[in-house]
Amino acid sequence: MTDAAYNFAYLDEQTKRMIRRAILKGLAVPGYQVPFASREMPMPYGWGTGGVQVTAACLTPDDVLKVIDQGADDTTNAVSIRRFFERTGGVAVTTRTEEASVIQTRHRIPETPLTEGQILVYQVPIPEPLRFLEPRETETRKMHALEEYGLMHVKLYEDIAHNGAISTAYAYPVKVEGRYVMDPSPIPKFDNPRLESAAIQLFGAGREQRIYALPPHTKVVSLDFEDHPFDPSKADHDCDLCGSGSSYLDEVIMDDEGGRMFVCSDTDYCATRRARGFRGALSSEEDAA
Amino acid sequence: MYVAVKGGERAIEAAHDWLAEERRGDPAVPELTLEQIREQMTLAVNRVMAEGSLYDPDLAALAIKQARGDLIEAIFLLRAYRTTLPRLGVSIPVDTGAMRCDRRVSATFKDVPGGQVLGPTFDYTHRLLDFALAAEGEAPRARQAEPRQEPTPRVTEFLNKDGLIQDEVRTEDTPPDMTRQPMEYPAGRALRLQALTRGDEGFVLGMAYSTQRGYGRTHPFVGELRIGAVEVEMEIPELGFAICIGEVTLTECETVNQFSGSRTEPPQFTRGYGLVFGQTERKAISMALVDRSLRWQELGEENTGAPAQDEEFVLAHADNIQGTGFLEHIKLPHYVDFQSELELVRRMRADAMTAKDPAT
Known part of the structure; x- marks a missing residue:
């Protein structure tokens, strides 16, 4: 059911064209942050307005859309964004990673490997990987232009000197095709290896007015040192519902006495495994039956 | 037993219903009209138009009503509406x-x-609460003079x-x-x-x-x-x-x-x-x-x-x-980022403890 008062997927065609041009430029220069005239959306800045604009510019009426937040299809903001496109675009939606042609995500890459033809759209809060080292946009743009990334390496080195390890657990910086240092959005560093993907990956930052992109099979290297190699760690557990030993886990507090369980953050991945008969340590009786 | 958090959609709908009810307040009290807001909350309407970058007192009054008087929320409503309007042209500079x-x-x-x-102007008014305003009275009339030419x-x-x-x-x-x-x-x-x-x-x-x-x-x-x-x-x-x-x-x-x-x-x-x-x-x-x-x-x-x-x-x-928007987005779930921080802090603590007391 489409809201007839608005254009397909809310944005007018001129605006979509402007965004598509930014996306194409981003794909042509992987990892480079393309400024774009971000519009004011009917949801707050910081809640996915960049991702929503990129998704709106990519969607066609034949697309099947999946929206996740923290890996889950049913977190409130994912529900809200999915409903927005159902209402303004009338597009088909799914929770199945394999069935989706466009996936908008916040903070996760789906566990199921993406394939050619799929588009993964990230919501990005702070697109500038150097922002917390240098607050000025005028300076950071210069640093990117000159490939001046010494400051970032010094920061990682200082981490090791102070803490014995690189103390960045999410939004872990990467280098794209040996050129631009890029913020992969606040995904856990566990997800970083999957930034090398067969799908098109688009990053939208609405408030900061930036779009950047990774074309399929782009080389993406997480920054590290030879003697301190990158470590995509996760909780040392299996999923208590589906038993997966390789997926990223959320920790759920069960009671006020330290009881906890670990479950897949990717709800579709977990549900699919359970449907196939996989069981975890705390699966309920009905599940096992 | 943990049940995956379902029902986000129903929760959102219920929250919106409650919001609408709260916005109206006590139904025994007459509802505010847009005209009342436009005419009697004029400076709020002006601020919403100025920061919403849209000159329309009626829409600004509607936004204030819908936002329950939260002016930043009202500005947001006006801005989001403004986005959908075509840009027809540019005026000549106002004189x-x-x-x-x-x-x-x-x-x-x-x-x-x-x-x-x-x-x-409020200038030179003594900022004393005017309790007479609490009662409905006759509309005040200012003295008139010929406008300067x-x-x-x-x-x-x-x-x-x-x-x-x-x-x-x-x-x-x-x-x-x-x-x-x-x-x-x-x-x-x-x-x-x-x-x-x-x-x-x-x-x-x-x-x-x-x-x-x-x-x-x-x-x-x-x-x-x-x-x-x-x-x-x-x-x-x-x-x-x-x-x-x-x-x-x-x-x-x-x-x-x-x-x-x-x-x-x-x-x-x-x-x-x-x-x-x-x-x-x-x-x-x-x-x-x-x-x-x-x-x-x-x-x-x-x-x-x-x-x-x-x-x-x-x-x-x-x-x-x-x-x-950015400030309030920290209310959104951050389980995933928090989890990765949690693991990092636990590991670094464990390393630090071992370093402090190598005997154990």
């Missing part, structure tokens, strides 16, 4: 010299051609005749539109003024206040403050000339600042400029102070490192819709 002034004061001259006109020339023009104030050079360039192209720094004055006029009143006030207190000293006088209606004219290509398409109320403030001269400029007075939709005096004066402060480079002044001299700092943080 504030021809403004029909409701209020016009100068702090630099005792009397000026056109006169000092106080208008409907003479023109109200701009006060700064008097100084300009003697070359005592820095000249503003007229250009015919079409200014950039910050709602249609991404902000880039350095922004230039036209973009700066756009960002300030829609910037958060509290933020712009705070920045202006900081320059008065000594963080990047500006020493301004209100050369002139005028509030009133101006005509908006637009060139219509089919006609080949400009016609009046409507009227807006504006507040304009020009400050006169002392300036001792620099290597490039002789000693003279300089200007700061504020122009805001509606009767929005505090904002227009604040804007003029911040504008002047940001002009340090152009006038060859020293950068003392004051926040209000820093264009990128001021412009990047003046917008309350951007600010409130």
